[in-house]
Amino acid sequence: MNKADTVVEMRNITKRFPGIVANDRVSFELKQGEIHALLGENGAGKSTLMNILFGLYQPDEGEIFVNGEQVVIDGPNKAIKLGIGMVHQHFKLVHPFTVTENIILGSEPTKGLAVNYKSANEKVANLSKQYGLNVDPTATIDEISVGMQQRVEILKTLYRGADILIFDEPTAVLTPQEIEELLVIMRKLVEQGKSIILITHKLKEIMAIADQVTIVRRGKWIDTLPVAGMNPNQLAEKMVGREVSLKLDKKSAVLGEPVLELDKLVVKGRQGLRALNETSFVLRRGEILGIAGVEGNGQSELIEAITGLRPIESGSLKVLGTEMAGAKTRKLSEAGISLIPEDRHKHGLVLDFPMRENMVLETYYLPQFSKGGFLDYDAIDAHAKRLIAEFDVRTPGIHTPARALSGGNQQKAIIAREVDKNPEILIAAQPTRGLDVGAIEFIHKRLVEQRNMGKAVLLISFELDEIMQLSDRIAVMYEGRIVGEVDPAQTSDEELGLMMTDFKAPQGGGQRE
Template sequence: MEYVIEMLDIRKEFPGIVANDQINLQVKKGEIHALLGENGAGKSTLMNVLFGIYQPEKGNIRVQGQDVHITSPNIANELGIGMVHQHFMLVDTFTVTENIVLGSEPTKGLKVNISEAEKEVQKISDQYGLRVDPKALVRDISVGMQQRVEILKMLYRQAEILILDEPTAVLTPQEIDELMQIMKSLVNEGKSIILITHKLSEIMQVADRCTVIRRGKGIGTVNVDQTTTNELASMMVGRDVSFKTEKDQANPKDLVLDIKDLIVKDNRDVDMVRGLSLNVRQGEIVGIAGVDGNGQSELIEAITGLRKVEAGEILLNNESITNFKPRDIYEKGLSHIPQDRHKYGLVLDYPIAENMVLQTYYQKPFSSKWALNFKEIYNYAKKIIKEYDVRTPSESTLARSLSGGNQQKAIIGREIDRSPDLLIAAQPTRGLDVGAIEFIHKKLIEERDKGRGVLLISFELDEIFNLSDRIAVIYEGKIVAEVKPDETNHDELGLLMAGSNEEKAEVKHP
């Protein structure tokens, strides 16, 4: 059989680590081929080799049956290979069209022919059902639309083989469904797709075949219609994985968080949180369910001191923290797993060790008088790295060098290790594989059982149902209903999230 892509015995090394160890990958024309593995297993590295960003120490690559040497992304593009990276590479202040044609601009005389480019972008967008406005500024469009722009960049350059690296990591459920349809239409047009992911449900939904790698080694390739999520999970992590977190009945005690009639504006001076009231008790997990954009981000930022409260009150352990500075709020017993790990969770160009003490570097034993105690900082980081299985060559490695999932595990370890009275967990397992998700879910349950209050904000309804003792539904900046997980279902919750029951909803605080 002739494959459009063959990667044979690929070996890629970095200082102190073998990222790819004799891996084989063979992709057929017109298929969606999933590349599955844990965080840090070597998936993105392998695709960066295919795209010419990295050069392998050993191994051969064939495209359309021909041996090739891909020494740069430009050569990959010439061979018909395109890649959408996990973190988009777009210029915010450029239009959609300007981003798409960047580096391949059509000219009219000495000028760039933008009107001609806009027509071509519109034509491709219509052909594949991408529904993108060629004239829109990238900064004004949603994350899901930005991803379509990245796909259009590849199609504009006539790519036949599309690499999508964790494409659903930052998308809402609706945007994920739309992307799946786009992927199917692309392969119907004869394209071939390599889908890097650790989300088993998505593989079962769209992939034809799946290659699994674990800790840099190839485990095998299977036909998706002949396997199960449990088998794939076992191949990925090397053991059986539980998809349901076992937990005892919650035993809530005193109020740890009490929010009363909160009003918070966004950057455009629009009320995004509108008279919201909510509480969390010691020893319980309260999950907030809602479609993205209904005030979740503004609510989290208000509680953590990152955004001004216009009206209302936030009490932590019966003490007002309304409009306190973030450091003062942290010192009063709050920890925060942020939904955007790059923007709010890490300083990417600091070593991972120094990221572990961002909130505590000025406290003993990490500093004395005016000097930092780097020995204590690095010993502390070693403890977090070991306990939370953060895959990194060393604690001196820059945070930017870690995979997204390992960055997330480091943040979660740092925040939980502080033993807070209230833990705000916003999208805590975004970008994590099933093994890591299982581990983090157990950690959150452990915190609850130690008497901590946990406020969970997640777009993954399975996660909300799995972890929450109470579910608060947010719609247009208000809590419109509170339900027990065992007294509702996904469909009913979906209707509440869409606001269908706003008028009739009765909010009951325990």
């Protein structure tokens, strides 16, 4: 088997955790100079497998070969010595430090007793140039964008002499433009003789860049095949284990009366600048209005303004025809606004609470759940059980802390809770961020279902595909303003992309219904 061009081979790797087999005789082979995608749903065992390769876990069974020689990788240091580097999903950077300081951390070049920053800076600059990374070695991490931070992580592995790079969900935190740039960088790395393992559940990326794809499902190896000649549907089917439709079936919208009306809303952002600059739009019953835009153009502030979390400076916010600017969060919630928040861990759940307590986070005080100041846990338990069953939330039970659930199931739980409030207006902020195909399909169906039931859905997403697929109408947000409205059937990614960066004023093509 010792083919000269095989750089990593993992044979029949088995890893058990209490109560679960994370990897069940999984094999994986990486060839010199290829980009090999590792595809699977959340919890399928991709990360476990790569953590074994990077020495963070020890396999219970199986063998690992690097460059044809059998090795035992007992820690990340050993992995680095073998030329394996990992670009983690959550960056491991010291923010007040400069790029160079972060890169050399742990292997500082010295001159006498002092750190030789000059030679370090030069080396980093050279590496950056060689791979087209365009990173300023003297900038601090705080000053640079998320995309740049990721490049620093890449440089870190290169600096340590990595020839095999593992990218763990690298695009999860990037904007569309940054994703494009990352793909270019990855190609360049491969051109220069590196080999790349790409952990992902995004089919689009695999189609765009990978040479080979290995699919794992529920800890088991399913298939390894060349990407050329495959289509996304086939891959999705192998990943989920059943047929999934990537296209949504949607009847045309039946519009009702306006339920949410924003008129010249002004809200201040974190630096005291206008984050919403006279934002106006109308949301009607029976439609999904998609707000497209690059992250940081006022979307978060828009959500916070509508839900009463951020004070409104001026302008009008009407819910069901009643002026509600300045109302408190709970009042707005009672008026019929439900929110699926952007950050489910930070805003949507109390991770250490059991599921049953999470399911009543906004409704615990209502008479159906509390009597005379005491919580009625019988009613709460019944409520939680019903929602978990109805929305197919996979959890060992209602007493399991939310933390123990997978991301997709946490999101399903939040959606269950919000939809069950029977809102007039459902705000979905990044509802499928970081989720796998199966969960995305489920959540999209639920959103469309709400619309079909005559609810108004406001969808805020940085994923253009999602906006295009779900929305009946798209409003583009740029620097706190709605700069244009378009009909998804009559627009293109390119047109939207340009509007999102305000290169072009909206054309007449966007029609109102």
